[in-house]
Each structure stands twice: as structure tokens, then as C-alpha cells.
Amino acid sequence: MLQLARSFGSRIAKKGFHFLPDFKLKCGLEIHTQLSTQNKLFSLSTNDPFASASLPNHHTSFFDVSLPGTQPTLNPEVVLLATKLAVALNSRINMNSRFDRKHYFYADQPMGYQITQHYSPFAKGGFLELSGSLDTIDEDFKRIELVQLQIEQDTGKSVYRGSEGRSLIDLNRSNVPLIEMVTQPNFTDLKQVRAFIKKYQNLVRHLGISTGDLETGAMRVDVNVSVNEHPRVELKNLPNTSSILSAVKYEYQRQVELIQSGETDRYSGFSETRGWTGSSTVKLRSKETTIDYRYMPDPELPSVKLSPSAVQSVAQSMPELPDAVLRGLMSEPYNLTLKDAKILAIKGNGHDQLYTQTDLLKFYLDTFNCYSELSGQRLNPKLPTNWIIHELLGNLNRLQLTLAKAAEAFPPQKFAELLMLIQDDKISKASGKLLLFHILDETNTSSLAQPVDLGALIESFDLNTIEKIDMNELKEICIGIIDEISDPKLIEGIVSGKKKNSLKFLVGQGMRMSQGRIKPYLFEQAFKDLLEVKW
Numbered sequence: 452m453l454q455l456a457r458s459f460g461s462r463i464a465k466k467g468f469h470f471l472p473d474f475k476l477k478c479g480l481e482i483h484t485q486l487s488t489q490n491k492l493f494s495l496s497t498n499d500p501f502a503s504a505s506l507p508n509h510h511t512s513f514f515d516v517s518l519p520g521t522q523p524t525l526n527p528e529v530v531l532l533a534t535k536l537a538v539a540l541n542s543r544i545n546m547n548s549r550f551d552r553k554h555y556f557y558a559d560q561p562m563g564y565q566i567t568q569h570y571s572p573f574a575k576g577g578f579l580e581l582s583g584s585l586d587t588i589d590e591d592f593k594r595i596e597l598v599q600l601q602i603e604q605d606t607g608k609s610v611y612r613g614s615e616g617r618s619l620i621d622l623n624r625s626n627v628p629l630i631e632m633v634t635q636p637n638f639t640d641l642k643q644v645r646a647f648i649k650k651y652q653n654l655v656r657h658l659g660i661s662t663g664d665l666e667t668g669a670m671r672v673d674v675n676v677s678v679n680e681h682p683r684v685e686l687k688n689l690p691n692t693s694s695i696l697s698a699v700k701y702e703y704q705r706q707v708e709l710i711q712s713g714e715t716d717r718y719s720g721f722s723e724t725r726g727w728t729g730s731s732t733v734k735l736r737s738k739e740t741t742i743d744y745r746y747m748p749d750p751e752l753p754s755v756k757l758s759p760s761a762v763q764s765v766a767q768s769m770p771e772l773p774d775a776v777l778r779g780l781m782s783e784p785y786n787l788t789l790k791d792a793k794i795l796a797i798k799g800n801g802h803d804q805l806y807t808q809t810d811l812l813k814f815y816l817d818t819f820n821c822y823s824e825l826s827g828q829r830l831n832p833k834l835p836t837n838w839i840i841h842e843l844l845g846n847l848n849r850l851q852l853t854l855a856k857a858a859e860a861f862p863p864q865k866f867a868e869l870l871m872l873i874q875d876d877k878i879s880k881a882s883g884k885l886l887l888f889h890i891l892d893e894t895n896t897s898s899l900a901q902p903v904d905l906g907a908l909i910e911s912f913d914l915n916t917i918e919k920i921d922m923n924e925l926k927e928i929c930i931g932i933i934d935e936i937s938d939p940k941l942i943e944g945i946v947s948g949k950k951k952n953s954l955k956f957l958v959g960q961g962m963r964m965s966q967g968r969i970k971p972y973l974f975e976q977a978f979k980d981l982l983e984v985k986w
């Protein structure tokens with residue numbers, strides 16, 4: 452079986468992938484998202500499913516381990532976060548949703564059932580809109596409709612110790628709150644699937660309701676795939692976006708080949724659940740043999756009663772949604788590119804510890820406002836963008852400094868003053884970079900006099916020489932030197948960055964001609980500007 456799957460996988464790899472016009476792909480997603488609440492769904496134990504490595508079975512109450520006689524009590528914070536998500540997704544919130552028991556036996560589910568919402572889920576309907584301008588899809592707009600949102604418990608974890616021939620059970624994750632969001636099967640190609648996952652992930656992060664990380668399992672995506680009007684196959688165990696996309700591609704081709712060879716009947720419509728091995732999908736179970744979960748209303752939990760005014764006040768407390776933030780940043784007065792707007796407004800992986808997206812965006816907007824007041828008519832929107840995205844963020848990473856700490860020593864007002872010094876040629880770009888790095892570095896290692904006195908620093912580092920020299924003279928000297936160079940390869944080497952050292956030669960010429968009046972870094976910057984050197 453596995454052998455067969457492997458040979459199929461290599462066939463696909465050899466043939467390359469493309470959609471065939473006669474075979475229409477249809478996909479629907481089921482996404483489970485762990486909510487970042489303080490406590491678990493039905494108990495007061497700490498919600499920290501990632502403590503497991505060092506502290507297995509640590510965050511567990513009597514209820515989480517299913518001691519007889521313990522009863523669930525709903526955590527209201529879960530309802531708050533679920534409401535935020537439902538509002539953001541334009542779902543119709545059920546003012547009276549209920550919990551049901553889904554029965555199955557598994558060692559990491561000691562109660563013998565999972566509490567979920569089967570008959571009367573938290574919210575129904577709703578949609579998430581993808582757009583060609585913001586989301587890298589081929590269509591101008593693509594609306595993905597949602598079936599429902601339901602609140603449910605996560606299960607514990609089984610840890611297999613193959614060598615010891617046994618399984619260990621860790622219940623830290625047991626009873627962690629989840630939202631299962633189910634879409635309609637509206638996806639017709641891979642770009643839409645990729646864009647939706649990114650967008651949903653960003654939304655839950657933006658609303659502060661989940662870390663949204665696929666790698667840790669905080670967000671888990673199952674994909675249902677069908678071709679033409681044949682039954683769907685459900686794909687599980689997809690640890691990251693590239694697995695999701697590869698699995699859909701593989702599954703599409705597998706199903707197309709089954710249809711082409713007329714084998715669909717023999718496979719009784721091949722409706723089944725399959726897992727992803729990393730290179731192929733393999734059958735986990737068929738839908739026909741699905742266990743009957745014997746859903747029944749949970750008699751120990753009352754229904755979740757909400758009032759329209761409660762939902763409304765949650766809606767009013769919510770931040771502006773990501774698309775609106777992006778569109779705002781891409782229009783007057785900011786005029787950011789989509790790429791830059793996303794850097795400011797959408798959380799990437801990796802910089803989590805240094806700043807939150809909300810703080811970064813606020814720092815940018817505050818700096819922009821201060822700078823715009825100082826610069827008046829001469830406002831250049833690219834200046835704050837470049838200096839915050841490239842210089843500031845670059846330095847925070849390099850120094851492993853948090854934005855909060857950096858902003859304490861160097862708040863938006865000061866940042867705007869620095870931008871003005873650069874704009875007015877009071878200091879060169881190179882000096883500006885030096886100054887910023889120095890300030891941030893000092894913040895990191897010792898206590899810098901606060902607030903930072905830019906004027907004093909410029910004086911002490913002798914960075915303002917640029918004022919005393921005639922910029923036109925500098926430029927003319929540089930043009931003269933470049934004209935004198937007979938070997939075009941030398942200039943080419945500098946521009947391409949292959950011969951960075953040749954720039955020193957030009958600077959040397961300049962120093963000689965200006966008899967040392969003009970500092971080398973000024974020449975360096977002037978040559979770089981003239982030659983439009985990017986490095």
C-alpha cells in the first residue's frame with residue numbers, strides 16, 4: 452500500500468503539477484484554533500498546552516483528568532474571544548448555543564467523550580473576503596463563505612515511546628479551548644487556500660485570540676478535497692502550509708487518475724479520511740466505517756445565553772480589522788506599498804518577542820504624525836517608512852532589543868527629529884544610521900541620559916561637519932573623479948557590489964583633492980548616492 456503510494460508520488464513529481472480544465476477542484480477547510488485564554492475551557496487550570504516538554508500533566512485539574520464527580524463550568528473568556536471572532540467573520544451569533552458530547556474512546560480523552568457544539572453551534576454563516584489587491588489570488592474578489600463556528604475542548608496528547616513499547620499520556624492540552632471553524636467548499640484553486648489560511652491566521656492574531664501558529668498546533672487545518680461532483684476526501688495531519696498545499700495537489704491528481712481510470716465505483720466513491728506522509732496521502736479510515744459518535748446534549752452545562760447588547764459592546768471594543776488597516780496605510784498620507792504595510796500591520800513569525808504588531812503600528816503612526824508636523828509641506832512619506840522598517844527593525848533584531856525599550860529612550864517625537872535632521876541635510880544618511888544604532892545600542896547595554904539629546908550627540912561625535920562644507924562642491928569633486936576613471940569595470944564593480952573595496956579608491960582620490968577638509972564617510976555617501984549604489 453505504502454509502496455503503491457510512493458510510486459504514485461514519484462509519478463506526480465515527474466509529471467509536474469497542473470489543474471486540468473475538465474476536472475474541477477473543490478475544497479473546504481475545517482480549522483481548529485486554540486484560544487489564548489488564561490484558563491481552560493471548563494476548569495480553572497492554566498491554559499498552557501506548551502508546558503508539556505518540561506512539565507507533562509502539570510496544568511491539570513480534577514476535571515481535566517476526568518475524576519468521577521467533577522463537573523464542567525464554562526470559562527466566560529472563551530465566550531468573549533469567540534464573540535470577537537464571530538463578529539470579525541460576519542457570522543450570525545447564536546444567542547442560545549449549547550454543548551454536546553461526542554463519544555469515542557481514546558487514551559488521551561479519558562472522559563470517553565469530547566464536549567463540543569454539534570446541534571446548536573456558537574455562530575452560523577459569515578464569510579471572509581479575499582481580494583486580488585491584498586491577498587495574492589487571481590480573482591479581483593473571492594468570498595469564502597463559512598458554515599459555522601463551534602466551541603469545543605482540545606484532547607490530551609499521546610506520546611509514543613516506540614523503543615519502550617508503550618505510550619505516555621499528557622493531559623496539559625486536555626480541555627484547552629478550541630474554536631472549530633468550517634468553511635463552505637468554495638475554494639477552486641490553491642492560491643485561494645493559501646491566502647485564506649494566511650488571512651485567517653492573521654485575523655486571530657490581530658484580534659489577540661490565538662497565537663495562530665501552525666507549527667505548534669495552535670492552529671490545525673484539515674482540508675476536504677473533491678473533483679467534479681465526486682465525494683470528498685478529508686485530509687488530516689497537515690503540519691504547515693506547504694504540507695497543506697502539497698497534499699491538496701497530490702490528492703487532486705490521485706482523484707483525477709481514479710476518475711479517468713473509471714475506478715471511482717470500485718472505491719465506493721472513495722469518500723474517506725487520509726493523512727499526509729510528507730510525500731503522499733494515505734488512507735486513515737473510510738467514511739463508511741466512521742464510528743457513530745452518539746452525540747447527545749451535555750446535561751451538565753447550561754446553554755450559553757447572550758444578549759444583542761453584549762455582542763454589540765464586544766463589537767465596539769474591537770480594533771479595526773486587518774484589511775481596513777492595510778487599505779488605510781496604502782492611501783494618503785502614508786502611501787505605503789502593500790509589502791511595507793504588511794510588515795507594519797501583519798505579524799510575521801519570528802519577531803514575536805521584540806514587539807507586538809499593535810505596538811509597531813502605533814510607533815509608526817505616532818512617528819509619522821510628529822514628523823508630518825515638523826516637515827509641513829515638505830513631507831516625504833517614504834522617510835518614516837524606510838527608517839522604521841529597515842533601520843529601526845533591523846537594529847532591534849541585531850541588538851535583540853524590544854521596541855518597548857527602544858521607544859522609552861527614543862520615542863516617536865525624537866525619531867521624527869532625527870528624520871528632520873536627515874531631510875534637511877544637517878547630517879548625512881550614514882551619520883543618521885550611526886546615530887540611531889548608537890542610541891539603541893546604549894539603550895540595550897547601559898543607561899543613556901534620557902531623553903536623548905540629539906544635538907549633544909551630534910556635537911560629541913562631530914557628525915555635523917556636513918553643514919560646514921558646500922554640498923555642491925562635494926558633488927562636483929565626486930563627479931570630476933568619476934569622469935576621470937578610464938576603466939568602466941571599476942565603476943561597474945562598485946555598483947554591483949562585487950568590488951566594494953574600489954569605493955575606497957574613489958574616497959582616497961576625494962580626500963586628496965579636498966586636502967582632508969571633507970570627511971571620508973561624506974565622500975563615501977556622496978559616491979554611493981551619485982552611483983546609486985544599493986549596498
Ligand SMILES: Nc1ncnc2c1ncn2[C@@H]1O[C@H](COP(=O)(O)OP(=O)(O)OP(=O)(O)O)[C@@H](O)[C@H]1O
Nearest residue numbers: 477478479480481633634635636675676677682683
Ligand atoms: N464536495 C465537497 N468537496 C470538498 N469539500 C467539501 C465538499 N462538501 C463539503 N466539503 C467540506 O467538508 C467539510 C465538512 O466539515 P464538517 O465539520 O461539517 O464535517 P465532517 O468533516 O464530516 O466532521 P468532523 O468535524 O468530525 O471532521 C467542510 O469544510 C466542507 O466545506
Ligand SMILES: [Mg+2]
Nearest residue numbers: 481673675685
Ligand atoms: Mg472533518
Ligand SMILES: [Mg+2]
Nearest residue numbers: 481631632633
Ligand atoms: Mg469538522
